[in-house]
Amino acid sequence: MKPSLPKGTRDFGPEKMQKRNYIFSHIREVFQLYGFLPLETPAMENLSVLTGKYGDEGDQLLFKILNSGQYLKKTETSDYNQGEKHLLPLISEKGLKYDLTVPFARYVVMNRNDITLPFKRYQMQPVWRADRPQRGRYREFYQCDADVIGTESLVSEVDIISMINDVFARLGLTEFTIKFNNRKILSGVAQALGKLEAEGPLCVAIDKLDKIGLDKVLEELSATGFDTDELDRLKPIFNETDTLDYLSELLENSEIGKEGLAEIAELTHLTQHLSKELNAVFDPTLARGLSYYTGTIFEVKINNVVMGSVSGGGRYDNLTSVFGMEGMSGVGISFGVDRIYDVMEELNLFPDDQMLSTKVLISTFDDESRVVGLQLMSTLRSEGINTELYPEFGKMKKHFQYADKKRIPHVVIIGSEELSNKVYSLKNLQSGQQQQYDLSELLEILKK
Amino acid sequence: MKPSLPKGTRDFGPEKMQKRNYIFSHIREVFQLYGFLPLETPAMENLSVLTGKYGDEGDQLLFKILNSGQYLKKTETSDYNQGEKHLLPLISEKGLKYDLTVPFARYVVMNRNDITLPFKRYQMQPVWRADRPQRGRYREFYQCDADVIGTESLVSEVDIISMINDVFARLGLTEFTIKFNNRKILSGVAQALGKLEAEGPLCVAIDKLDKIGLDKVLEELSATGFDTDELDRLKPIFNETDTLDYLSELLENSEIGKEGLAEIAELTHLTQHLSKELNAVFDPTLARGLSYYTGTIFEVKINNVVMGSVSGGGRYDNLTSVFGMEGMSGVGISFGVDRIYDVMEELNLFPDDQMLSTKVLISTFDDESRVVGLQLMSTLRSEGINTELYPEFGKMKKHFQYADKKRIPHVVIIGSEELSNKVYSLKNLQSGQQQQYDLSELLEILKK
Numbered sequence: 001m002k003p004s005l006p007k008g009t010r011d012f013g014p015e016k017m018q019k020r021n022y023i024f025s026h027i028r029e030v031f032q033l034y035g036f037l038p039l040e041t042p043a044m045e046n047l048s049v050l051t052g053k054y055g056d057e058g059d060q061l062l063f064k065i066l067n068s069g070q071y072l073k074k075t076e077t078s079d080y081n082q083g084e085k086h087l088l089p090l091i092s093e094k095g096l097k098y099d100l101t102v103p104f105a106r107y108v109v110m111n112r113n114d115i116t117l118p119f120k121r122y123q124m125q126p127v128w129r130a131d132r133p134q135r136g137r138y139r140e141f142y143q144c145d146a147d148v149i150g151t152e153s154l155v156s157e158v159d160i161i162s163m164i165n166d167v168f169a170r171l172g173l174t175e176f177t178i179k180f181n182n183r184k185i186l187s188g189v190a191q192a193l194g195k196l197e198a199e200g201p202l203c204v205a206i207d208k209l210d211k212i213g214l215d216k217v218l219e220e221l222s223a224t225g226f227d228t229d230e231l232d233r234l235k236p237i238f239n240e241t242d243t244l245d246y247l248s249e250l251l252e253n254s255e256i257g258k259e260g261l262a263e264i265a266e267l268t269h270l271t272q273h274l275s276k277e278l279n280a281v282f283d284p285t286l287a288r289g290l291s292y293y294t295g296t297i298f299e300v301k302i303n304n305v306v307m308g309s310v311s312g313g314g315r316y317d318n319l320t321s322v323f324g325m326e327g328m329s330g331v332g333i334s335f336g337v338d339r340i341y342d343v344m345e346e347l348n349l350f351p352d353d354q355m356l357s358t359k360v361l362i363s364t365f366d367d368e369s370r371v372v373g374l375q376l377m378s379t380l381r382s383e384g385i386n387t388e389l390y391p392e393f394g395k396m397k398k399h400f401q402y403a404d405k406k407r408i409p410h411v412v413i414i415g416s417e418e419l420s421n422k423v424y425s426l427k428n429l430q431s432g433q434q435q436q437y438d439l440s441e442l443l444e445i446l447k448k
Numbered sequence: 449m450k451p452s453l454p455k456g457t458r459d460f461g462p463e464k465m466q467k468r469n470y471i472f473s474h475i476r477e478v479f480q481l482y483g484f485l486p487l488e489t490p491a492m493e494n495l496s497v498l499t500g501k502y503g504d505e506g507d508q509l510l511f512k513i514l515n516s517g518q519y520l521k522k523t524e525t526s527d528y529n530q531g532e533k534h535l536l537p538l539i540s541e542k543g544l545k546y547d548l549t550v551p552f553a554r555y556v557v558m559n560r561n562d563i564t565l566p567f568k569r570y571q572m573q574p575v576w577r578a579d580r581p582q583r584g585r586y587r588e589f590y591q592c593d594a595d596v597i598g599t600e601s602l603v604s605e606v607d608i609i610s611m612i613n614d615v616f617a618r619l620g621l622t623e624f625t626i627k628f629n630n631r632k633i634l635s636g637v638a639q640a641l642g643k644l645e646a647e648g649p650l651c652v653a654i655d656k657l658d659k660i661g662l663d664k665v666l667e668e669l670s671a672t673g674f675d676t677d678e679l680d681r682l683k684p685i686f687n688e689t690d691t692l693d694y695l696s697e698l699l700e701n702s703e704i705g706k707e708g709l710a711e712i713a714e715l716t717h718l719t720q721h722l723s724k725e726l727n728a729v730f731d732p733t734l735a736r737g738l739s740y741y742t743g744t745i746f747e748v749k750i751n752n753v754v755m756g757s758v759s760g761g762g763r764y765d766n767l768t769s770v771f772g773m774e775g776m777s778g779v780g781i782s783f784g785v786d787r788i789y790d791v792m793e794e795l796n797l798f799p800d801d802q803m804l805s806t807k808v809l810i811s812t813f814d815d816e817s818r819v820v821g822l823q824l825m826s827t828l829r830s831e832g833i834n835t836e837l838y839p840e841f842g843k844m845k846k847h848f849q850y851a852d853k854k855r856i857p858h859v860v861i862i863g864s865e866e867l868s869n870k871v872y873s874l875k876n877l878q879s880g881q882q883q884q885y886d887l888s889e890l891l892e893i894l895k896k
Contacts (some may be wrong), residue, residue, distance in 0.1 A: 003497050011559075017486035033834050038466065038469065044576075065513055071507070072532050096491070120849075323449060324449060374721045
């Protein structure tokens with residue numbers, strides 16, 4: 001039997017793991033620098049928690065878990081005959097989580113009495129979607145989310161934008177752009193065009209701008225009922241400059257639109273007082289599709305790399321209303337680890353030395369040298385130096401091959417000469433140089 | 449609708465997460481110190497990979513995932529009528545992983561051409577079992593495993609025992625005992641008693657010694673066919689001393705038994721040459737139940753705490769033979785994070801300062817002071833100091849309550865006096881002291 005992986009899932013071997021951990025640990029450090037606290041929720045949630053939160057399509061994409069034990073005990077032949085939709089709730093009560101937001105909302109509702117507001121939490125966990133697997137789209141993938149809930153202050157938006165800036169700077173991805181906008185502006189635009197009811201289709205169409213271009217966006221809008229005059233009044237927001245001036249004019253009579261503009265002005269005012277430059281620009285054509293955002297929205301692109309956004313988020317009115325708890329406004333950000341990984345590979349941004357695990361391999365050839373090697377191994381480790389002793393004797397070539405494949409930079413050789421002189425031969429595998437040292441010299445070199 | 453968690457699963461809120469991460473990061477650091485490399489496998493595996501690897505009971509305890517989309521499309525009413533066992537493979541092809549060992553074996557087989565032997569990997573991931581939930585037993589829980597495969601050298605056993613020692617020492621759990629034994633000795637004992645075929649029942653019964661006591665163990669053995677003479681010859685291995693002498697006598701004519709004793713002697717010889725003391729003792733009554741071990745076995749108990757073992761493992765002959773790949777001997781260890789967590793709580797071993805996230809909260813009262821606060825926040829963060837700005841104005845009492853609940857030790861107050869004098873008031877929440885500083889003094893104090 002030849003074993004295989006389920007479609008759309010992946011193993012992460014040592015090299016990939018070390019690179020992924022490099023990304024995760026930088027993101028985690030920044031989250032903590034900003035006062036976000038960790039949360040983890042189970043992989044499984046009750047289907048009553050998950051169903052209906054992601055639309056009909058989302059419900060289809062949930063992985064459902066068969067009830068354990070006698071999973072047919074609540075069913076009869078007639079239930080089977082009524083088909084999949086009828087049978088499902090009788091044989092499955094749990095599913096794998098689809099995102100981190102709904103489980104977070106459930107956590108907040110269940111722990112409302114213990115949570116201090118504003119609550120800043122981060123969560124880095126896998127989620128599962130029964131999507132058709134394709135290049136860059138997986139059925140199991142990690143999300144890295146941070147949210148502030150329980151305050152409407154724009155300081156939270158400042159935190160999020162500044163945090164995005166820090167994450168990408170620390171990863172060495174200096175050439176990025178944070179675009180931000182406000183859903184209230186888009187509502188206002190729809191209102192100003194006399195089409196408040198068409199805000200949804202407007203956002204969906206604008207969201208495709210990068211993929212299909214302006215002409216096709218306008219075509220799509222025309223097909224959903226925007227007339228020529230309306231489109232003409234919309235077009236100037238796609239200009240590269242002066243859009244703010246145009247918007248103040250266009251939104252003059254839209255309360256919600258003016259609110260959006262005021263929030264953009266306030267956010268710009270606040271970010272200007274950070275003691276650093278942010279790669280952030282206002283972009284009124286940022287829409288974030290059909291998502292549930294109601295205020296500020298943002299998205300990050302890596303400049304000069306053909307790839308969708310690597311991070312995105314925004315403010316929502318009410319995280320927990322789906323569970324009957326009102327008034328929990330918040331703002332969140334999600335980092336797309338798979339895309340960040342791919343772009344860092346493409347730009348060769350993973351530092352070599354971060355990927356090292358073992359620093360020195362000890363090579364011995366008989367019981368006597370092994371005993372000395374064990375002692376040395378134990379001493380080096382107690383000094384915090386990642387050390388291995390090659391577990392077998394045999395040809396030294398094999399030991400060196402092992403070090404080479406595992407990218408171990410140093411080999412200590414304990415041969416008969418070394419034994420009688422009570423020294424250690426240290427070979428640097430990069431330079432090829434080999435020299436004899438006593439223990440204190442060896443420690444000094446390896447601790448560097 | 450009141451949301452709930454699936455039975456046997458848990459949320460880990462900020463405080464628990466920080467404590468768990470403290471344990472995980474210490475274990476990970478030690479794994480890396482010993483040259484183990486990280487691996488992660490998907491939560492889902494094909495049922496063809498999982499089924500039949502854990503016995504009939506294990507197969508029952510696997511969580512099965514319903515095929516996505518039209519899950520009944522391969523079935524007819526007659527399949528339903530044939531019952532659960534028949535229907536299962538037609539509606540479910542995947543399951544959640546039950547342990548980390550079988551997925552590791554699958555990984556090794558699928559990547560046999562890319563793996564450098566000996567292969568040292570660690571894996572820290574959740575696993576799922578549809579067990580009846582009870583105190584201390586969960587349906588989703590983490591395993592922390594490290595294995596060396598591809599060498600029969602006892603140096604790997606030395607690594608594992610020394611590693612266990614380091615992990616518990618670093619966690620501050622200094623009062624622990626590593627017991628070790630060898631399955632070959634237990635085989636030898638069964639052989640010496642003329643009951644080689646009863647090795648399984650012998651191990652299962654001895655394994656219960658701690659729980660039920662010697663008398664009940666002997667009763668159980670008697671029930672499975674050991675006669676009085678055989679039990680009399682068995683009893684001396686339960687003595688506290690001289691068991692090695694007795695065993696060399698008893699196993700005189702058992703090849704496998706003598707092999708086991710020789711391995712114990714070799715292991716003892718090798719560990720004596722580490723530059724440190726190990727809390728390791730030979731215990732011939734250690735059995736590790738029905739597990740698949742074939743050589744050295746070990747188990748860790750915390751002294752003076754009523755609790756099962758917190759870690760255990762051993763050597764197996766062939767990790768990958770279930771997938772048709774022979775000759776892959778190895779030795780592994782598993783740390784029980786939930787139990788380690790509980791015992792550390794009981795002994796109060798989590799250091800307070802490890803649990804802190806934010807170091808300083810900035811409190812402002814109007815737009816002018818907020819602008820100054822944002823600048824300070826940004827500066828402190830750029831110096832690596834975990835900082836938050838309370839996002840709202842309002843009563844200062846609320847700001848202090850927030851700091852208190854989040855255990856933030858310092859609050860910087862920027863009031864009107866501070867603004868006009870260009871200073872910052874720093875309040876230490878533990879001592880209650882408050883003093884004014886300029887920026888450089890503030891940085892000096894907070895960077896400590």
